[in-house]
Amino acid sequence: MTSVAGMNGAAAHGPVTIADDIWGVPHIRAxxxxxxxxxxxxxxxxxRLFQIDLQLRxxxxxxxxSFGPRFVPYDHAARLLLYRGDVAAELDTLPPDVxxxxxxxxxxxxxRIAELEADPALLPPEYDALGLTPLRWDIADLVRxxxxxxxxxxxxxxxxxxxxxxLLDLDRLMTPLAWDWQPVVPDGLDVAAVSDADLGVLxxxxxxxxxxxxxxxxxxxxxxxxxxxAHGSNAWTISADRSATGRPILANDPHLGIGGFSPRxxxxxxxxxxxxxxxxxxxxxxxxxxxxxxxxxxxxxxxxDQEDLFVLNLHPDDPETYRHDGxxxxxxxxTEPIGVKDAADVTVTIRHCVHGPxxxxxxxxxxxxxxxxVSLQPDANMTFAIIALNLARDWDGLAQAARLHVAPTxxxxxxxxxxxxxxxxxxxxxRPHHDGLMPVPGDGRYDWQGIVAAEDMPALLNPPDGWFxxxxxxxxxxxxxxxxxxxxxxxxxxYRYDRIGEALGxxxxxxxxxxxxxxxxxxxxxxxxxxxxxxxxxxxxxxTAAAMLRDWDCRLSVDSAAAALFEMVWIELGRAFLAAIVPxxxxxxxxxxxxxxxxxxLSHPDARFGPAPEAARDTLxxxxxxxxxxTTIAAFGPDPDRWRWGDAHRVDLRHPLSALPQVAAVSxxxxxxxxxxxxFTVMARGYVAARDYTVSHGANFLIVCDVGxxxxxxxxxxxxxxxxxxxxxxxxSYAAWVAGEPRRLAFxxxxxxxxxxxxxxxxx
Numbered sequence: 001m002t003s004v005a006g007m008n009g010a011a012a013h014g015p016v017t018i019a020d021d022i023w024g025v026p027h028i029r030a031x032x033x034x035x036x037x038x039x040x041x042x043x044x045x046x047x048r049l050f051q052i053d054l055q056l057r058x059x060x061x062x063x064x065x066s067f068g069p070r071f072v073p074y075d076h077a078a079r080l081l082l083y084r085g086d087v088a089a090e091l092d093t094l095p096p097d098v099x100x101x102x103x104x105x106x107x108x109x110x111x112r113i114a115e116l117e118a119d120p121a122l123l124p125p126e127y128d129a130l131g132l133t134p135l136r137w138d139i140a141d142l143v144r145x146x147x148x149x150x151x152x153x154x155x156x157x158x159x160x161x162x163x164x165x166x167l168l169d170l171d172r173l174m175t176p177l178a179w180d181w182q183p184v185v186p187d188g189l190d191v192a193a194v195s196d197a198d199l200g201v202l203x204x205x206x207x208x209x210x211x212x213x214x215x216x217x218x219x220x221x222x223x224x225x226x227x228x229x230a231h232g233s234n235a236w237t238i239s240a241d242r243s244a245t246g247r248p249i250l251a252n253d254p255h256l257g258i259g260g261f262s263p264r265x266x267x268x269x270x271x272x273x274x275x276x277x278x279x280x281x282x283x284x285x286x287x288x289x290x291x292x293x294x295x296x297x298x299x300x301x302x303x304x305d306q307e308d309l310f311v312l313n314l315h316p317d318d319p320e321t322y323r324h325d326g327x328x329x330x331x332x333x334x335t336e337p338i339g340v341k342d343a344a345d346v347t348v349t350i351r352h353c354v355h356g357p358x359x360x361x362x363x364x365x366x367x368x369x370x371x372x373x374v375s376l377q378p379d380a381n382m383t384f385a386i387i388a389l390n391l392a393r394d395w396d397g398l399a400q401a402a403r404l405h406v407a408p409t410x411x412x413x414x415x416x417x418x419x420x421x422x423x424x425x426x427x428x429x430x431r432p433h434h435d436g437l438m439p440v441p442g443d444g445r446y447d448w449q450g451i452v453a454a455e456d457m458p459a460l461l462n463p464p465d466g467w468f469x470x471x472x473x474x475x476x477x478x479x480x481x482x483x484x485x486x487x488x489x490x491x492x493x494x495y496r497y498d499r500i501g502e503a504l505g506x507x508x509x510x511x512x513x514x515x516x517x518x519x520x521x522x523x524x525x526x527x528x529x530x531x532x533x534x535x536x537x538x539x540x541x542x543x544t545a546a547a548m549l550r551d552w553d554c555r556l557s558v559d560s561a562a563a564a565l566f567e568m569v570w571i572e573l574g575r576a577f578l579a580a581i582v583p584x585x586x587x588x589x590x591x592x593x594x595x596x597x598x599x600x601x602l603s604h605p606d607a608r609f610g611p612a613p614e615a616a617r618d619t620l621x622x623x624x625x626x627x628x629x630x631t632t633i634a635a636f637g638p639d640p641d642r643w644r645w646g647d648a649h650r651v652d653l654r655h656p657l658s659a660l661p662q663v664a665a666v667s668x669x670x671x672x673x674x675x676x677x678x679x680f681t682v683m684a685r686g687y688v689a690a691r692d693y694t695v696s697h698g699a700n701f702l703i704v705c706d707v708g709x710x711x712x713x714x715x716x717x718x719x720x721x722x723x724x725x726x727x728x729x730x731x732x733s734y735a736a737w738v739a740g741e742p743r744r745l746a747f748x749x750x751x752x753x754x755x756x757x758x759x760x761x762x763x764x
Contacts, residue, residue: 056141297389
């Protein structure tokens with residue numbers, strides 16, 4: 001079927017053809033590279049308009065005008081984190097071809113919105129249900145919005161508070177530091193004065209948006225933080241001589257939230273001299289994971305500490321000034337009205353200082369706090385970085401594009417010439433006088449001294465082992481260490497990487513099917529470690545539970561009874577260990593325990609367990625086993641033969657606004673799928689234990705690239721290309737994703753043409 005859409009006022013310079021294949025993947029064909037990005041903007045708005053519109057409202061601080069007074073603090077926080085510099089100057093510093101593509105992408109979104117304005121019946125159903133109209137997009141907003149990859153200095157506050165109680169050593173139970181680094185209190189910091197109030201409005205807006213006050217009341221910040229911290233990704237690259245195809249293989253599965261809108265949208269952009277396919281983040285121009293006609297590229301989160309909390313000393317007679325570099329300086333202050341639905345506007349005051357936005361200000365104590373973030377620095381335009389990566393022709397071109405890439409990332413690379421490479425991307429602040437682990441005085445002594453140059457970031461080309469992988473683990477080379485420089489002291493537990501290494505370290509030639517199987521691997525290394533520690537002498541339900549776990553293969557498979565038991569025991573063990581090891585004086589701050597120190601202490605119990613460490617350890621394990629057995633019965637029924645981990649660990653997708661009845665009525669849930677795995681298996685499928693066992697994060701998008709024979713590349717996506725329930729691509733990939741059954745991703749003109757189901761011609 002072919003349709004023609006006239007783009008009145010559109011910025012495309014020539015016609016754009018959108019050929020949708022059987023899965024709704026748009027293959028965009030244009031006469032110029034910017035026009036290809038125009039097509040991407042158009043199809044993203046066609047398939048995901050409400051998703052990108054809602055995110056734009058949140059990022060710009062414009063939720064309250066549509067949803068009411070409860071959203072005012074969230075709008076305040078969003079506006080505090082907008083870039084306040086010269087937008088035109090920022091655009092002038094970017095490569096002109098990158099800016100041209102970004103403008104075209106925005107114009108493509110607006111062209112689709114113009115179509116919908118002309119025929120409101122085509123609007124996604126949420127707009128009628130909520131009485132909204134979509135916002136128009138502006139390239140200036142792509143410059144101003146910086147919060148997408150921004151962290152928060154919560155950990156710094158916690159460490160300072162523990163230090164004030166003389167309990168700083170307990171922090172390593174919650175967030176172990178690489179190299180066993182010992183943080184120290186910065187000179188001049190009054191740790192007794194540090195509190196959560198120093199986070200200001202950021203502390204007030206932690207947690208879910210207030211669509212439903214009942215949901216907010218059930219929010220558990222501890223488990224939500226654990227779930228967020230477990231988000232990551234896997235990627236590995238296999239050289240041609242280790243590959244069964246005789247060509248490199250690059251596999252990537254980014255782990256993001258599961259349960260609401262899918263965070264990835266697949267598209268294929270072609271123009272003279274330009275051909276790229278893969279998944280992008282809706283609302284951000286470009287392809288984040290995929291391949292060009294020459295090379296494949298993937299990404300996982302790396303770790304860079306990119307935020308710091310500074311404590312300012314206010315002038316005793318003028319609280320609008322603060323002490324810095326031996327002088328009193330005045331805050332840059334502006335007031336903004338926040339529109340509020342069915343209520344009067346609320347005016348907020350936003351202050352900035354040399355470090356960044358002011359989070360809190362208390363004139364009575366002559367004290368204020370401010371957050372420095374690399375994302376708020378000039379030239380930190382992450383939204384444009386993906387375009388630059390897409391436009392690169394080869395490994396050296398990617399090195400140049402990396403200068404724009406702000407967010408911490410492991411970039412994987414493999415090309416048709418047989419080259420494979422890894423490069424760490426991201427802006428690393430230079431801290432010559434502190435380690436970034438606690439708040440610091442903002443008097444100038446601890447200011448950052450620039451950003452590490454992109455050419456000085458770690459990189460690796462054609463490693464001799466023939467493979468490399470990243471799974472958010474510590475992977476800094478030896479010349480990045482505390483006596484040299486570091487990007488971060490905090491890294492994810494290495495369980496996924498270690499399991500990947502077990503598989504890729506085998507001498508067998510690695511096939512595409514092997515990569516697909518590894519992406520869905522459910523072997524649990526923490527389970528293996530725990531089972532080895534189970535005491536020999538047990539009785540009652542603890543003995544019964546231990547026997548089941550000893551007979552188990554440590555795979556968290558969907559139909560495993562022992563997997564269900566293990567997850568319940570693991571939860572009970574975390575609670576029991578926390579109660580046994582963390583004193584009452586620290587319970588409000590050390591609210592969870594990382595599995596690395598927990599398993600290490602269980603393996604080698606010491607005086608922290610009391611005068612008889614091994615006996616106390618065994619008692620703790622027996623308590624967790626018995627408690628886990630009882631919990632499993634409560635969750636899965638009295639008959640262990642009928643227990644199945646997947647019966648509780650379900651893949652349920654609901655609209656983020658499903659708490660609103662009018663939205664739930666027009667956006668049916670997608671559910672019924674069962675899953676194995678957990679947050680520590682290669683097939684990462686995390687859950688929030690305080691809520692239920694439903695999958696909360698994992699790989700919405702998986703790709704295995706056959707480098708050079710591109711039509712053999714495999715892809716799996718959840719749940720479909722469109723979020724509009726009227727579309728045939730609302731959930732057409734859901735069953736295949738649940739089953740772990742990828743499909744080929746057509747790339748060549750011949751393969752694409754054989755799969756086309758609809759063609760749309762965009763004519764300016």
